[in-house]
Amino acid sequence: MQDDVATLRRFNLAWSQRTGVLEHSFLGLGRPLAASRLLLEVGSSPDGASVLDLRTRLGLDSGYLSRLLRRLEREGLVLTEPDPADQRRRVASLTEDGRRELREIDRRSDALASSLLMPLTESQRARLAEALRTAELLVRAATLEIGEHPHDDPRVLAAVGRYVDEVADRFSDLDGGFNSPGALVDPGGRYLLALSDGVVVGVGGIRPTPMPDGSVAAEVKRMWVDPSWRGSGLGRRLLEALEQLAASDGHPAVVLDTNRVLGEALSLYTRTGYVEVPRYNDNPHADAWFRKALSPAAG
Amino acid sequence: MQDDVATLRRFNLAWSQRTGVLEHSFLGLGRPLAASRLLLEVGSSPDGASVLDLRTRLGLDSGYLSRLLRRLEREGLVLTEPDPADQRRRVASLTEDGRRELREIDRRSDALASSLLMPLTESQRARLAEALRTAELLVRAATLEIGEHPHDDPRVLAAVGRYVDEVADRFSDLDGGFNSPGALVDPGGRYLLALSDGVVVGVGGIRPTPMPDGSVAAEVKRMWVDPSWRGSGLGRRLLEALEQLAASDGHPAVVLDTNRVLGEALSLYTRTGYVEVPRYNDNPHADAWFRKALSPAAG
DNA sequence: CCATTTATCTGACTAAGGTCAGAGATATGC
């Protein structure tokens, strides 16, 4: 661990010395860094962003943000108009000049990144890119936020939708039951989202389910991990968080069904203490059923 | 290449968002960032640093630097005294309090790096550290400076010394000829250093050498790459730079001797166009001799 | 309809970061 800390710090020093330039190149366009960042943020959503939105995303004081916006307006790069739905709010969007400016910033950042890669051979570049991909995934994994969200949160619905799309791809005979949006999430269930920089990269839910013996257990449903996040241990963390949720609801056990085609999932369950049990439901796409008892103290 | 540029930029964004905090934690000690950086820089050399030195290393305006130093002096963290060798100059060094403060900054940086690694499993941490090591090596390789330095530059002598130590380890019967410092570098030779952040990570030289056929060729001598830099392509780049140097001196060819024990070196030579030739000197530790003709236009 | 809350903006203020023009002292070249 101490070695890893030293490695991280050494890397960070070397990296920031070389890419600090990259950040400051925004200043090369004769604009303070904060203004450039704001321009980027306004441009990140195609239909503009509300001032409130920008404030939370950039973490700026409202007075400061207001002045920065005035500056970009004076430069003719953004346009702010009242929000028709709520006249107190204002939405900022890029002008044509603003979009051009954004492309220029993008071009410069690309050029700088290119100049850093240029001295390397093809195979070195590939090794570097691979290392950076790995490092990014793991650093994101380390700063992931797993939290509960209401069943009707649009992000929950969207994530479950992606889960269903994937399942539908694997079991092509499956379509009927999933076509109505209401069937995707259970209003009686509780859902967790894994967010990385505000982007949903994983979802999972539990819902109370009657067992053949008359008891009620928490059933894990709709567990999905973004393809680019597989192998990062996120599935395991989601599962553990769901188990905690179930325990805090007083459930004696967690159950789930799966299909043996999904090898990774199967091995996750057995590795984390699940034991195979007889069929407890009539899901036609399942061919394996698991159960894990929860310690009553937990939660 | 375009993909690699995008990967680099994505990584940089994710990384700087998470470690910007790390930088700003210096502010946590109630001191502006510039003052903390100055403190670090003063502390980096045990005997203190001249104001001139600090100015070039940090790239600061002399007036600004002066004020920052006064501030640290007021806080009792550094002490500046006139340089006995040149009374115009002043050298800044840490006080006992300054060293304590530096340790505190170090401790905090460690704690922050730890907190980033904490959520990861042991194996994830190891993977991340490995990726960061690779990325650091390659990024350093991309920003390496290879340049000529006088044969009596102390850094050249030190680097050649390390080369000799290593050779002496491999050929234990070798000691006599190398013991006098003067024998290590040839005043008639030209030497290249590879510098990463000012640290020597490789060396190589050429010197005119008479060939059996009466012509004179440039002989590559004292080529050495820091162990942590092997596999980064540095050897090849040094060799190419030496060839350019030889060509600019008007030499028709580059020659070198080596020993078959040094497999990596051997394969570098054959890969880059060297062909084996008969013995051209009486080096008792060599058992292979190579030659590469230079195109007269080059240089 | 009125009190309260919400969203944005303006004005006043502060610290940080940095530049520029000399002043003053010391070293160096001739």
Added chain:
DNA sequence: GCATATCTCTGACCTTAGTCAGATAAATGG
């Protein structure tokens, strides 16, 4: 020994970054 260059410092000045206290206008709850 004198002109010139070098090194550090102070004073004046500027922009950037950010905070805080209201003012204003629109929405919301009752």
